[in-house]
Amino acid sequence: MTSKSLDYENLNENVKKCQYAVRGELYLRASELQKEGKKIIFTNVGNPHALGQKPLTFPRQVVALCQAPFLLDDPNVGLVFPADAIAKAKHYLAMTSGGLGAYSDSRGLPGIRKEVAEFIERRDGYPSDPELIFLTDGASKGVMQILNTIIRGAGDGILVPVPQYPLYSATITLFGGSLVPYYLEETANWGLDIANLRQSVAQARSQGITVRAMVIINPGNPTGQCLSEANLREVLKFCYQNNLVLLGDEVYQQNIYQDERPFISARKVLMDMGPPISKECQLVSFHTVSKGYWGECGQRGGYFEMTNISPKTVEEIYKVASISLSPNVPAQIFMGLMVNPLKPGDISYERYVRESKGILESLRRRAQIMTDGFNSCRNVVCNFTEGAMYSFPQIRLPPKAIEAAKKAGKVADVFYCLKLLEATGISTVPGSGFGQKEGVFHLRTTILPAEEDMPAIMASFKKFNDEFMEQYEDHRGYSRM
Amino acid sequence: MTSKSLDYENLNENVKKCQYAVRGELYLRASELQKEGKKIIFTNVGNPHALGQKPLTFPRQVVALCQAPFLLDDPNVGLVFPADAIAKAKHYLAMTSGGLGAYSDSRGLPGIRKEVAEFIERRDGYPSDPELIFLTDGASKGVMQILNTIIRGAGDGILVPVPQYPLYSATITLFGGSLVPYYLEETANWGLDIANLRQSVAQARSQGITVRAMVIINPGNPTGQCLSEANLREVLKFCYQNNLVLLGDEVYQQNIYQDERPFISARKVLMDMGPPISKECQLVSFHTVSKGYWGECGQRGGYFEMTNISPKTVEEIYKVASISLSPNVPAQIFMGLMVNPLKPGDISYERYVRESKGILESLRRRAQIMTDGFNSCRNVVCNFTEGAMYSFPQIRLPPKAIEAAKKAGKVADVFYCLKLLEATGISTVPGSGFGQKEGVFHLRTTILPAEEDMPAIMASFKKFNDEFMEQYEDHRGYSRM
Known part of the structure; x- marks a missing residue:
């Protein structure tokens, strides 16, 4: 049988070579586990709404009205949409042609x-x-x-x-x-x-x-x-x-x-x-x-x-x-x-500010809880998250763990993250997916789980990490920093 | 001065080589003319809503509700959205995670x-x-x-x-x-x-x-x-x-x-x-x-x-x-x-069918008006549009027009379409943008202008074409079919 145009061996080599770890092996395994009924905390990708963040109300009102422009002529529209959302929808619709x-x-x-x-x-x-x-x-x-x-x-x-x-x-x-x-x-x-x-x-x-x-x-x-x-x-x-x-x-x-x-x-x-x-x-x-x-x-x-x-x-x-x-x-x-956000005096302004500030301040607190949680583990070192949505702790893995990973045919941090996933449902991305210095290992997690869940997640991480270390530590030393 | 990474001469050659006529020279010229205040009929691209086609109501209602899920708990939502749209929005939101x-x-x-x-x-x-x-x-x-x-x-x-x-x-x-x-x-x-x-x-x-x-x-x-x-x-x-x-x-x-x-x-x-x-x-x-x-x-x-x-x-x-x-x-x-459209018995079904049929039947009539309009010009031959959204008439251009185009540094159909645009505001795409046999010329137009405007548009085309032929015909012959 001759091989066909879209058979693997005939594909564009650049397509085959490229790697995208954020939705790579760990994510695929997490998706499988979820299908089997396991509760997964998807912290592999910066996807806030998937972890419960509510959308800002005002922009959603405006875009909903733009999708349903016939509502703008509905005498009842004011019962479900504020006047400034209606005005903004008209403003943006006027920019389109159709x-x-x-x-x-x-x-x-x-x-x-x-x-x-x-x-x-x-x-x-x-x-x-x-x-x-x-x-x-x-x-x-x-x-x-x-x-x-x-x-x-x-x-x-x-x-x-x-x-x-x-x-x-x-x-x-x-x-x-x-x-x-x-x-x-x-x-x-x-x-x-x-x-x-x-x-x-x-x-x-x-x-x-x-x-x-x-x-x-x-x-x-x-x-x-x-x-x-x-x-x-x-x-x-x-x-x-x-x-x-x-x-x-x-x-x-x-x-x-x-x-x-x-x-x-x-x-x-x-x-x-x-x-x-x-x-x-x-x-x-x-x-x-x-x-x-x-x-x-x-x-x-x-x-x-x-x-x-x-x-x-x-x-x-x-x-x-x-x-x-x-x-x-x-x-x-x-x-x-x-x-071009709302301005003081707009009907929806206060709600908009309350919602935005609520999210940002909570993210700030979550960044702190996470950094502290990681740094409370003796083999984990984590810089504080000054910005963005991620924690990127270094995990110092004992030689026995690195050997065990090698035997399993895995990079050591992939091995660690897979074990973390199976044990806790926390779906992270191994540092090797982002690049790191030789012999140093990390993982990336978003700081996006709901604030009230954060202490339990970090406790669950710590428990896993302690047990992992107990299993693999030979009391001789860690991988170098 | 050394040339820089994003200077034209240093760009990826494949980027420079590719051509996309649907938004090419004709479209750019039409956009210019529009800015100068000329009324343009954009038939260069199959973009029905831009030419006045109304969106189907039901899908817009559903997506508006999905954008504004907080409305699903609003006691007034039933005043502006039908119950089947609300049910469908819930159906689709349940498929998302967030x-x-x-x-x-x-x-x-x-x-x-x-x-x-x-x-x-x-x-x-x-x-x-x-x-x-x-x-x-x-x-x-x-x-x-x-x-x-x-x-x-x-x-x-x-x-x-x-x-x-x-x-x-x-x-x-x-x-x-x-x-x-x-x-x-x-x-x-x-x-x-x-x-x-x-x-x-x-x-x-x-x-x-x-x-x-x-x-x-x-x-x-x-x-x-x-x-x-x-x-x-x-x-x-x-x-x-x-x-x-x-x-x-x-x-x-x-x-x-x-x-x-x-x-x-x-x-x-x-x-x-x-x-x-x-x-x-x-x-x-x-x-x-x-x-x-x-x-x-x-x-x-x-x-x-x-x-x-x-x-x-x-x-x-x-x-x-x-x-x-x-x-x-x-x-x-x-x-x-x-x-997965509405089914007989759904509250919004009849409206949905009425709207869909209205559009399709009108498109069918417009296809006919356009084909007939083109074929009523002695130097134009146009196959009937069995499907899709376009008319692709062959325009038989006299040698004098082809020469005039050459002098202007244009392909003959580009020359013709530009003149059509300047004279009538009808923005088409020259056949050369799609490929055609050597020495044969076409243009593509969508069949999308509003049905009531169609006779006037075809009359305007015919008038332009007659004048163009009068100007360039030397009464010796056309380009070969």
């Missing part, structure tokens, strides 16, 4: 791109051009499109932090490029050291790779750190000197848990630096409605903003976006609502 | 994939496996993912009908494969001749290309023909003999305008043929909520179903889908509603 059922421009609705530009200007203090903002079906699709535009072949390198969110490694592999890792310093709270960057670039060049772009994830995923202004300046200078486009993954910009570590956008720092760098250094920044206190993951809304990218390139990106016609329109409205 | 704001499984919600499988079984008379059905953000994204899975490099060829919908040419170029054209026979109402297929494959092979897949668009886009059962059998046999996976773009399966030419799915014909072919021939079929009488383009909902694809390959496709986490969830609900 409501939510019509394709928009492939870059997204011009009116919403304008609201995004105004948001960026308020945030950074510098004007932003709606023509350089494209709305996307979630930030991931935007990242994929930009990487596809950059990568010409295996000789093109993209600097990616390690540990990293595997969207980057997977996409670079899928498009046939080369990932050039730079290591974040765990002992410096996952800080970014420019010396490491230089070394990574030098090494890549010695292998004949042209490094063309650099990714930062700020706040960090899975690492949770916020980059300081000084650090961002160094990064931008480095990109400028090395002729790299900076891809700023800033999807967690609303998820900030330490007042002394605010979020600062790469764009603001770039503009602050003034010419020539502010006029020359190429930057693409990404944002989403999936994170923050919105957590509207299932809607798939995002945008990217381009800085110092020539019109000819923007045209090419527009052309490729147009092949799939348009990003989904309902999520574009969510994006508009996120960047 | 409502519309949570990522679903990367293949889509299992409950909706099951409803799709049941729909396929009812339609074709053969069971369908939900595990082989993936929901997508519109059919285009599904096509792109499957082509990305198949194409390994320039040596891989994909048979594509000419004229074709440029999603195919653009995507094949973007992923670095080779398009292998097979010509549809205009004089046989755009029929598919197997002899042409054989010739195309032989020619590609002589150039060292491995032909790996074949695309059919049924009903045709831009050509509007429905493939007969006998024709589909020949195609499937051809694919089987030549070891090609068949990609069946069946997004217009509800858009049928001639009773004697019903839609028959490639899958049904394949199953009817029995073993070995029914067990061996690989098929991927695509469907969408954007077409039919739904026209919910802006929601971005679609699915693909795989037949005779091994679990190992399905796993790879699942893995790549998971990189962008999940298709948008609201559109998944639209897909559920489309494949």
Whole structure:
């Protein structure tokens, strides 16, 4: 029998090579266990509503009305929707040509791109051009499109932090490029050291790779750190000197848990630096409605903003976006609502603020409970989550555990996470899915389980970890930090 | 000054090479004219709601309720929503884990994939496996993912009908494969001749290309023909003999305008043929909520179903889908509603049928008005639109017009369509964007303008065409048919 086009051995090799651990072996096993009736706590992916977070009421009211525009003429509409939601629905419907059922421009609705530009200007203090903002079906699709535009072949390198969110490694592999890792310093709270960057670039060049772009994830995923202004300046200078486009993954910009570590956008720092760098250094920044206190993951809304990218390139990106016609329109409205929120005095304002603050403050407390819980285990070390939605503790595994994993044909942290899953139902992602230094092991968990469940989850983790250690510790030592 | 990563000259060449005429030069010019205040009739893209088609009420009610689940507990909800919409919203929300704001499984919600499988079984008379059905953000994204899975490099060829919908040419170029054209026979109402297929494959092979897949668009886009059962059998046999996976773009399966030419799915014909072919021939079929009488383009909902694809390959496709986490969830609900529609006796059934029939019957009449309108021009020949949403008339251009176009640096049909746009505001797509035989010229227009506007639009076209002919005809002859 001849083998067929879609038989495994005949597939695009890049498809086969790419890995995406967030929904990899651990997730698949968790899904199986769930089918068998086990209670699973899905902390593998930043998916707040799946763990019980309620959507903000106001944006949902507005989008519901946009989906059912015939309600706007219903005399009873005021009985179930507040007047400001009705007004906002009219505002957004007027931006469409045919409501939510019509394709928009492939870059997204011009009116919403304008609201995004105004948001960026308020945030950074510098004007932003709606023509350089494209709305996307979630930030991931935007990242994929930009990487596809950059990568010409295996000789093109993209600097990616390690540990990293595997969207980057997977996409670079899928498009046939080369990932050039730079290591974040765990002992410096996952800080970014420019010396490491230089070394990574030098090494890549010695292998004949042209490094063309650099990714930062700020706040960090899975690492949770916020980059300081000084650090961002160094990064931008480095990109400028090395002729790299900076891809700023800033999807967690609303998820900030330490007042002394605010979020600062790469764009603001770039503009602050003034010419020539502010006029020359190429930057693409990404944002989403999936994170923050919105957590509207299932809607798939995002945008990217381009800085110092020539019109000819923007045209090419527009052309490729147009092949799939348009990003989904309902999520574009969510994006508009996120960047242009209610103001004091609006009928729904107080409720909106109460709901948003409730979520953010609870996330802050949960970050603390989780960090403390991990650090209360003698073989676990965990940096505090300054931002984003994750804890990324280092698990020091005894040699016997590493051997046992090897025998089972597993990477040691996969082995550990699988045991954790079977014992407790907690579904995490092993550190090896994000990258880590040789011989060091981590896991990533979201900080998203309901606050009231958190103490029990951490107790359950600790109990598992203690028993695991008892089983595998030979009282001679741990894996090195 | 050194050139930068995202400067035009440094971009991925495949990005630069791909073309997507549906939103190309004509569309961009039309958008400009609109900005300047000219009234534009956007018939360049099958976007029914943008031309005034009203959404079906019931599905919008259900999705609005799913967006605003708090309404389900509101004592007043029954004043604005019918009971069956409320029940359906509960039905679909129960399938999610966290409502519309949570990522679903990367293949889509299992409950909706099951409803799709049941729909396929009812339609074709053969069971369908939900595990082989993936929901997508519109059919285009599904096509792109499957082509990305198949194409390994320039040596891989994909048979594509000419004229074709440029999603195919653009995507094949973007992923670095080779398009292998097979010509549809205009004089046989755009029929598919197997002899042409054989010739195309032989020619590609002589150039060292491995032909790996074949695309059919049924009903045709831009050509509007429905493939007969006998024709589909020949195609499937051809694919089987030549070891090609068949990609069946069946997004217009509800858009049928001639009773004697019903839609028959490639899958049904394949199953009817029995073993070995029914067990061996690989098929991927695509469907969408954007077409039919739904026209919910802006929601971005679609699915693909795989037949005779091994679990190992399905796993790879699942893995790549998971990189962008999940298709948008609201559109998944639209897909559920489309494949599992209201039944006689449901409160909203009559309204639903009235609305659906109204749209379909009007489309049928509009297809007729348009075909007749084009054929009333002495230099225009137009096949009747059996299905889909387009008219694709051949415009016989006089040599003087072709010369004038050449002088203006334009392909002759682009020249004609631009003049049509400037004179009438009718925004079409030149035939060259879809492919056509050398020296023959077409344009594509949707049949979607409001029925009451249709006579005026066709009169306006005829007037333009007459004047154009008067200007360019030298009374010696036309371009050859």
